[in-house]
Amino acid sequence: MDETALLIFTLCLQAAIGSMIFITLGKQLYKDKQFKVSALISACLSVVGVLASFVHLGQPFSALNSLSNLGSSWLSKEALLAGIFMGITVLYAWVQYYRPESQGLNTVLRWAGSVLGLVTIFSMVKVYTMASVPVWDGTNTFVDFYATAIALGALIFLVSSFKELNEANQRLFPFIVLATVVIQVAAAVPYAFSLGLNGMAAQASAEVLSEMGVVIALKWLLILGGAGLLLWPAIQKAGATGAKSASGIIYVAAAILLIGEIIGRYVFYASMITSHIGLT
Template sequence: MDETALLIFTLCLQAAIGSMIFITLGKQLYKDKQFKVAALISAGLSVAGVLASFVHLGQPFSALNSLSNLGSSWLSKEALLAGIFMGIAVLYAFVQYYRPESQGLNTVLRWAGCAVGLVTVFSMAKVYTMASVPAWDGMNTFVDFYTTAIALGALIFLVSGFKELNEANHRLLPFIVLVAVVIQAAVAVPYAFSLGQNGMAAQESAKALSDMGVVIALKWLLILGGAGLLLWPAIEKSGTTGSKSAAGMIYVAAAILLIGEIIGRYVFYASMITSHIGLT
C-alpha cells in the first residue's frame, strides 16, 4: 500500500480537529484552565497532517494546483479547509503560550477552529465517497471519520490535560471515547458484510476485507479493548485522582487504541478497489 501519506494526513488532521473541539468544550467548563499542551498537540498534528498531504501530492506546487477547482472539486475544498484549520490551530497555540490574556481572541480562534474543523472532516469524507470505491461509498466513511475525530480528540484531551481535569472528567472522557468507537464498529461491521451483496467491485472489496480478517479482528480488539481499558481506573476507583497508577493505565490504553486506529485506517486504504475510475 502506497497511501501512507494519506493515512498520516487523515488521522493527524482528524485528531487535531477533535482536540480543538474538546479544548473548546473544556474551556466552557473551566474558564481558569488553559489546556496549553492540548493546544500545542492540536497545532502539531495539523501541521504534520498538511505536510503529509504535500508529500502525497509529490511537490509543494501541486498543493496550489489542488486549489484550482474550488467550485466543483471536494479535493480542492479539502485542501483549502485543511490549510485554514492548520493556520487557526497554530495561531491558537501561539496565542495560548504568548498572549493568554487575550481572552476574546482565544475564544474566536477556538470556535472558528471547531467550525472549520467539522466542515473539513465533512469535506474529507466527501472526497472518498465521491470516488468509485465501493468500500468507501456510503455513510460508513462519514461515521468513521467523525467518530475517529471524536475518539482521538477526547483521548488527546484526557491524556494531555489529566492533571488539570477533575475525577468526573476522568470518567466522562473515556466514556465518550468508548461510545464513539462502539458507534464506529456498529456501522462499519454491517456495512462490510453488505458489500458482498452488491456489484462486482463491491464483491471484490468484500473479498479483500475477508482476506484481511485477522488484521481487522486485531483492529477492533485494540480499538474496543483500548477504549474499555480507559474506563478501568474510573470503574475501580483505586487511588486518588491523578495518581501515577491511574495515569499509567490511561497512557497504556491510549497507546493501544491509537495503534488500533492506525491499523483501521490502513485497512481503509487497503480496501481500495475501484469500479471504473480511481480517486479524483
C-alpha cells in the same frame, strides 16, 4: 500500500480537529484552565497532516494546483479547509502560550477552529465517497471519519489535560471514547457484510476485507480493548487507584487504541478497489 501519506494526513488532521473540539468543550467546563498542551498537540498534528498531504502530491507547488477547482472539486475544498484549519490551530497555540490574556481572540480562534474542523472532515468524507470506490461510498465513511476525530480528540485531551480535570470529568472522557468506538463498530460491521450484495467491485472489496480478517479483528480488538482499559481508572472507587497509576493506565490504553486506529486506516486504504475511475 502506497497511501501512507494519506493515512498520516487523514488521521493527524482528524485527531487535531477532535482535540480542538474538546479544548472548546473543556473551556466551557473550566473557564480558568488554558489546556496549553492540548493546543500545542493539535497544532503539531495539523502541521504534520498538511505536510503529509504535500508529500502525497509529490511536490509542494502541486498544492497550489489542488486549489484551482474550488467550485466543483471536493479535493480542492479539502485542501483549502485543511490549510486554513492548520493556520488557526497554530495561531491558537501561539496565543495560548504568548498572549493568554487575549480572551476574545482565544474564544474566536477556538470556536472557529472547532466549526471549521467539522466542515473539513465533511469535505474529506466527500472526497472519498465520490471516488468510485464502493467500500468507501456509504455512511460508514462518514461515521468512521467523525468517530475517529471524536475518539482521538477526547483521548488526546484526556491524556494531555488529565491533571487539569476534576475527578468527574476524568471519568467522563473515557466513556466518550468508548461510546464513540462502539458506534464505529456498529456502523462498520453490517456495512462490511452488505458489500457482498452489491456490484462486482464491491464484492471484490468484500473479498479483500475477508482476506484481511485477522488484521481487522486485531484492529477492533485494539480499539475496543484500548477504550475498555481507558475506563479502568474511571470505574475504580475513589482513592483505589493512585494518580500515577491511573495516568500510567491511561497512557497504555491510549497507545493501544491509537495503534488500532492506525491499523483501521490502513485497512481503509488497502480495501480500495474502484468501480471505474478511482480517486479524483
